[in-house]
Amino acid sequence: MTEALAPVKPIGPLTPITPYEYPLSRAAFARATKVIPSGIYGHQGPSEGCYIPQASFPLFSSRAEGTRFWDVDGNEYIDYMCGYGPNVLGYGDAEVHAAARKQAELEDVVSIPSTIMVDLAELLVETVASADWAFFAKNGGDTTTLAIMTARAATRRKKIVFVKGYYHGVAPWSQKLDYPGVLEEEVANNLTIPFNDIEALRRTLEQHAGQIAGLIAQPYMHGNFVDNELPAEGYWQAVRRLCDEHGVVLIVDDVRAGFRLDLAGSDHYYGFSADLICFCKALANGYNVSALCGRDFLKDAVSSITYTGSYWLSAVPFAAAIATITKLHRIDAPAQFARLGTRLTTGLKTAARNEAFTLVSSGEPALFYLRLADDDSLMLHQEWVAECVQRGVFITSHHNHFINAALTETDVDMTIDIASQAFSIVRKRHPLWS
Amino acid sequence: MTEALAPVKPIGPLTPITPYEYPLSRAAFARATKVIPSGIYGHQGPSEGCYIPQASFPLFSSRAEGTRFWDVDGNEYIDYMCGYGPNVLGYGDAEVHAAARKQAELEDVVSIPSTIMVDLAELLVETVASADWAFFAKNGGDTTTLAIMTARAATRRKKIVFVKGYYHGVAPWSQKLDYPGVLEEEVANNLTIPFNDIEALRRTLEQHAGQIAGLIAQPYMHGNFVDNELPAEGYWQAVRRLCDEHGVVLIVDDVRAGFRLDLAGSDHYYGFSADLICFCKALANGYNVSALCGRDFLKDAVSSITYTGSYWLSAVPFAAAIATITKLHRIDAPAQFARLGTRLTTGLKTAARNEAFTLVSSGEPALFYLRLADDDSLMLHQEWVAECVQRGVFITSHHNHFINAALTETDVDMTIDIASQAFSIVRKRHPLWS
Structure with missing residues (x-):
């Protein structure tokens, strides 16, 4: 992490706090x-x-x-x-709440969507460097699943490269073989490489040449139970080049880090461009919405996939997302x-x-x-x-x-x-x- | 459908309406x-x-x-x-909105949940005949996916029986082989039988004895592009018996019909008990929440599965669901x-x-x-x-x-x-x- 030389605050005498009980x-x-x-x-x-x-x-x-x-x-x-x-x-941010309440007075989940869906898609395209379009859902996992399906539909290949220590939601394809309820068939096309190891990626791409649809990764390794690891100098640029050489769709799972490092996307923060980028958590300050964004060349592939949900065109979270991004940008x-x-x-x-x-x-x-x-x-x-x-x-x-x-x-x-x-x-x- | 002998309204002279334009x-x-x-x-x-x-x-x-x-x-x-x-x-039901607004003033998505989650689970257990517990998520598909994972975890078997013309969401396992982005591996353990054909189910269960984890079905066939089909007399009771005989988990996907036929569940409406039942659409009058409910003997299996989402403990939709179910019941x-x-x-x-x-x-x-x-x-x-x-x-x-x-x-x-x-x-x- 950035080790800025902030002044070290002298710790004075402390008033002891009585421990909480529950x-x-x-x-x-x-x-x-x-x-x-x-x-x-x-x-x-x-x-x-x-x-x-x-x-x-x-x-x-x-x-x-x-x-x-x-x-x-x-x-x-x-x-x-x-x-x-x-x-x-x-x-309870007041600006976000006000925008959500205003939309709630008009409508939320209706048989045809509100144009506020288009407003949000336009704002994301304007804000996120890798976004030529946006597709909205409810879970981060809805967007990572759509991303791998899109990679498979676009390339007509099966295999997906993961980075060791990954977490991309709870869909069976994103879990591990020994997890309850998960079938070996569902994870049979998953390959795993270590983070920051460009040679391992190169070997994997060569070994499975013509079979790898996509690579999915968080912008840096922010896993649990291990020190988090930032990308080495030039790592992402090398990954981008290798994906291009092998026709592999590069998917950034920005569900956790998105909008906290760079409003233009964590790929932009680290100086590269994803083909697909997944957003959820920070998108609407808690209102329930997620988004897959991506490049134009994948728009038809996304459109070809059967993918919908009961609340995916819900208007109130769209209003909250617009207010959230607008304020994040302003401050x-x-x-x-x-x-x-x-x-x-x-x-x-x-x-x-x-x-x-x-x-x-x-x-x-x-x-x-x-x-x-x-x-x-x-x-x-x-x-x-x-x-x-x-x-x-x-x-x-x-x-x-x-x-x-x-x-x-x-x-x-x-x-x-x-x-x-x-x-x-x-x-x-x-x-x-x- | 019920062909009640409602009085036929005489159609009087009509004022022609000018067709809408868009x-x-x-x-x-x-x-x-x-x-x-x-x-x-x-x-x-x-x-x-x-x-x-x-x-x-x-x-x-x-x-x-x-x-x-x-x-x-x-x-x-x-x-x-x-x-x-x-x-x-x-x-925009006023009672539901009021309950949601009241909860929104307190909190929604927080690092630990509100007890309103427990209130809703208790209400569902009280309301839904097959519910000994409730697990909340965002999409109907989150609950059908958890249901089949639970059936697999509980039985340590792989195969799932579907009913021809099924729709259980958009997760890869619930799609079809020829759909873009779906792998043959993901649907390799799906078996399909016709609706209302108890002999077909019996044959399938015998042919794949000891391999079938669950049967997933809507309470009646309300598919698209075909006349909808109600269960034949005794059909569900026979299905229930066969599932019991073969140790197969009986999953009812009540996402579409739930709370419109019977607040105790569409299985209750047709006189049988599901092991797992999936709710979404009508649960909270549009507020974004879904629920898997089920029987006690599957509670440990559900608990064993890695399954979570960014907004799954969101309190405002829980408040809306309580208000919705309460009003549906009252009227x-x-x-x-x-x-x-x-x-x-x-x-x-x-x-x-x-x-x-x-x-x-x-x-x-x-x-x-x-x-x-x-x-x-x-x-x-x-x-x-x-x-x-x-x-x-x-x-x-x-x-x-x-x-x-x-x-x-x-x-x-x-x-x-x-x-x-x-x-x-x-x-x-x-x-x-x-």
Whole structure:
């Protein structure tokens, strides 16, 4: 990540915060487990690895505003998960809400669409460098699935190259052979190469010459449970050249990083052009919409695919997306995310050093990933995270975080203070750890 | 369908309606084709067969309320497509909007869910006969995909039985071999049997003994371009018995018919119990949410599957769903749909007879399907549909229709008047057709 030389904030004396407790969250979860498989599923659930240690986390929220949410026990959090991405402007952003409400008074899901769908497509074509067109759906996975189907339809080839550690949603084709409910047939045409290894890609393309439809990848590796990895100098440019040489469709999955690094797309940020690019989370500040964008030469292939959904032409999320992109552009949100993400991670590392720990931050500052060094069991890191959460800083253990535009320098500094207190507690508990 | 002996409304003298024109729809579509593949995709698009003849249909709406919408040229329609299902209470239903707005003021997509998710799961378990639990997603296809993955995970078998003419969304596994972007591997484990043919099911189950994970079917055949077909007496009970004998998971795809026949589920309506049941369209009156419900013995299998999405815990659609189900229950909406659907189809058939045409209505009255008899080319039917649409009755040619709770007897009678006028015009144009 960018290691900007931000001034190191001196950590003054801290007022100890009483750790939060979660009786109402636990009671609600007991209800949930009766009527919902796992009680809460996905990242948000306590069965997901990111939440370890479970007992230190709240499970249900009651209200959210700006960069904060409140859990059902009334505890307040500065939230660095941002709904796992969608909260890009701040929860309940007034401009986005106003645009959505105005559209809701007119119409939402109707038998024929609103022209606001066209307005949004035009705005995306204007905003996103690789976009000659836009196709709207509901999940990030709807767009990654359409992308691989498009690559296959356009090339009449079967195989797809993935990058080791990938996540492109939950459709069977994007899962792994040993995952429950997934058939070997569904993943039989998946090839995997390491990230930042251009020779591995070259070998794979040559070995399967004429059989590879597409390569799908996140703009950089922001996976879980591993340090996030930025693209090496010239990597993407070499990938682009190889894809062109082999007639392979280059698909960027920008569901997680999209609109946080560069409104023109994360491919643009790293100096190359995708053929297809997938957006979801940050597209409409939480309103439910995703988009596949792409180049003109693939427009007919997309059109040829049978692909539709009950709510895909829903007008309210389109209105929210227009308001979101417009505001992100006006305030130059990506620059703000980089600045505040750098200030935060720099301050957190200093706070760790003050207690003789080494905190490693990786990935882009807008989506920073944290890990305590010399902690192969991950337990010390989890302890520190738990102490932060129980004092109002909502982070998770093994997933990247997200910055939103409602976050202020004061919030960041308060976060560093709380994190310092958490480091100090962990140090007292493990005086000999080094 | 139920051929209730509703009184035949005498058709009086009609005031001729000037056919609608669509210059602003056409202009917007020209914009759309530049930035969206196909301009408009899915059922709503003019490239979809249901819309033939294209020139007679509006393409973009500007406002919707109750049972009506207005297109961008200002033309008004009584809408029998209901957004292809989601409009179950009437567009912009005040109770649903109020519940959604109240929730939106609190929170929507947050890093941990609202307890309103649990409230909705509890309500579904209480309402839907086959539901011991509920799992929420965004598309109908998310729930059919989770259903077949669950069947496979629970049985450790691969094959899925489909019913000829099926539609279960657009995921590759649910498409056909010759569809663009679909691999033979993805549909290699699909078996197909005819509807209402219990011997065919028995043979298939015996032929592939120990290999079939699940059977997925709509509660009755409400496919496109064919008369819709209700289950034969005892059919579903025999299917249920065979599935039990062979350890096959019985999945009902109630995405289209759900909550229009019976709030307890269309399986309950036809006197059997599904193991898994899929809901989407009518669940929240257009707010974007879907649900897979099922029996306790499959809860662990569902929990074992990696399945999540960016907006799946979105709270506002949950609030809308609770308000929708509560109101559907209070007004006994399914009874109203059956009554008005019967009044409408009976009246339409009379109107056809008055001009010496035979109109065939099939399927359940709440989701009636129409076809003109003695019209194998389908062109006469399309002509009649076009004349209806251009006079303010929004129906389509080869897709079932939908009744919503805002529809009144007056609307139905006005519809029959307009349809009569359309039959009369078609008869004048084709005086010798019989």
